[in-house]
Amino acid sequence: MRLSKYFLPVLKENPSDAQIVSHRLMLRAGMIRQAQSGIYSWLPMGFKVLRKLENIVHDEQVRAGHNPMLMPTMQSADLWKESGRYEDYGKEMLRVTDRHDRDMLFGPTNEELITDIFRSNVKSYKDLPLTLYQIQWKFRDEVRPRFGVMRGREFLMKDGYNFDVDKPSAMHAYNRHLVSYLRTYERMGMKAIPMRADSGPIGGEDTHEFLVLAETGESEVFYDSKILDLHLGDREVDYDSWDQCAAIFDEWTTPYARTDETHDAELFAQVPAERQMTSRGIEVGQIFYFGTKYSESMNAKVSTPDDGDVPVHMGSHGIGVSRMIGAIIEASHDDKGIIWPEAVTPFGVGIVNLKQGDEEADAACEALYKSATALGLDPLYDDRNERAGGKFASMDLIGLPWRITVGPRGLKNGVVELTSRKTGESEELTPELAIEKLVKIYADV
RNA sequence: CGGGCUAUAGCGCAGUCUGGUAGCGCGUUCGUCUGGGGGACGAGAGGUCGCAGGUUCGAACCCUGCUAGCCCGACCA
Structure with missing residues (x-):
């Protein structure tokens, strides 16, 4: 690309609305332009980086055996009423009414929609395991959007959903996702640490968040510095192997690493003092296992040879693709500007x-x-x-x-x-x- | 949703206290000279002063209401 023909409106001075470095640099480098609070247009260079991240995510998802697809941004309220979350989700969900007075919403996540697709098409345990995912815009009407794309209201997220016949199989899916996420972040040139976390409104039993260490992170994190030495590198991983995925899961989850939500001071104290690290982190992904929460409320069952119809075990997994750009810049910049990792740079x-x-x-x-x-x-x-x-x-x-x-x-x-x-x-x-x-x-x- | 702050040219800001028809820097356009880390000189363009109402002979400025944005907190990918 010739710069004389490229739309790259760089700013010499810092826009006064932008307080944190990634927001400032994204505006100054002509990557984004704010449309409303927490809502941004992606200008050519920002869009280019976004696409690069998407490509890496897709690549690693497909490598792990997952199926790409695309669901609508607008959803019917009916499915959410069925799962019970229409009331539970609260004001973060943007609700709208169409011309026929039907209740609709701009999807904040897609468990209901995907479960509906699943239940009307899959009836047998023989079709499992199955993982479907998409990279799509989400909308959450945050009380306080801030920090540019780091906490926007409209954001691009990869969201995936696994369906398994029982809990052990679903736990393998959980481990597999953890491994594929580790690979994904490493390929982006980033270190994202999996940490035991809280499940929030999605609900569920097991969940890990992936955090990129950065001063401006919104979460306080506590970890054993040993975890920083771990690298997946280019080792061959068989994603269908329960043992291999479980081994990598153990490798990364054995060193202490938790956010303030789940921090346990007593356990942390057992880490050798010189390795006890406290810092801040940006959450760039999360994986959940929530069992039969949605399959029971929405009647998503498969037939099994021994136990008849059983509700499927599910999990969901997300990577904040647009947020990731902010996280990369937070982690990689100097006083002159951005320093892109080669894997995601807009131009080589x-x-x-x-x-x-x-x-x-x-x-x-x-x-x-x-x-x-x-x-x-x-x-x-x-x-x-x-x-x-x-x-x-x-x-x-x-x-x-x-x-x-x-x-x-x-x-x-x-x-x-x-x-x-x-x-x-x-x-x-x-x-x-x-x-x-x-x-x-x-x-x- | 509580607390604080802001809104004047594409960006950063002054002017508001003390009312008199809008200014600076950067950017931008044209020209000349320049040419290895945001250069110099000259000439230009660009503004319903967030919106609505009020006070006044006269409002960017005073008063009232509204809207939008930012920061802190609680909440969250």
Whole structure:
């Protein structure tokens, strides 16, 4: 993409409404624009990152054997009355009436809708286990939206639902989801720690939240620092293996890690003192096992050979995709701007032409732009007629992990400069070597 | 939902106390000079001063009501 043709309205100054760093940087980097309190338009660059995160989530869900689908944002109130949650959910649920005076709602979550789909199509234990998921916009009418996309009213969430014949099978689904979530966050370049949590209005027995550590997090968290050393890495996982998933579940849930909701001071005291960590975290996902809560109230049963018709055991799982962007920025930025992990960066590399209009510089940039594009590096070429300082400041702000700087001075010696956004370190290379190096870097992402 | 604050050009702000027909910086447009970390000079464009009502000869400014947004708290992916 050429910056001269891209819609990237960057701001030099901090918008006064934005208090926390991710909100400020998303506004300044031209990623989002507020429409109303807690409701945002996603401008091209923000949208691009959102799509990248979605792709990673989809990829890992499908790898775990789950079925992608899409449910409507508007739901009928009838199903919610059937489950009993129409009354329970309270004011967070946005209720509307259509032209025929029918009660409708903007879905805050989809347990009812998915259970309805399930019960009218699945009758036999032979069709289980089954996990369906979607990535769809949700609406929760928060009392106090804040922090930009971190607590919006409208937000993009991956929500998945598993159906199993009995509790042991459902617990495997629970473990499988935990493993796939660990992989998902690692692929985004993030460390998200699973912590035992409270179930809230979704209800249920077992639940873990995934938290990204950040000063601005809304939850207070307590953990054994040992958990930070755990990596899933590229180990092969058989998602159908109960033992393998359970082993990984044990590995990650054995070290103490809890939010303030479930914190147990006595247990925490047993962690060696030097490993007792207290900090704040941003919740970016949660997994639940809630047994037969919905299948009983909504009569979702399957036939079994031994026990006749039994209500299915269910769980649900969510990843806050739009919130994740805020969490990534909270965890990865400096005073100049965002620092994107390579896995989710909107563009692979920024090309800065220091002297736009200079024949040699222009030609060198064009050549770089073409080869980088051809090799899938997805470059953003700053071809504006700006001065060097302005171009650098914009690049630092939007936070692409790599920058190639092209100017007459270097070109005299046949070199360009390759700079890491994260470390600030530069090296002079021929254009060909710079591209080659980037291709290698992104091959590992 | 309780408490606090704010609303004036795309963004950041001054002007309100003491009423007299709106200003600064950035950005933006045009031109010239520049050209390796937000450059200089010159010329321009851009505002129903959140909305409604009131007081007044006259309201961004005073009064009343409303709306929107932000922050703290309680609540939550």
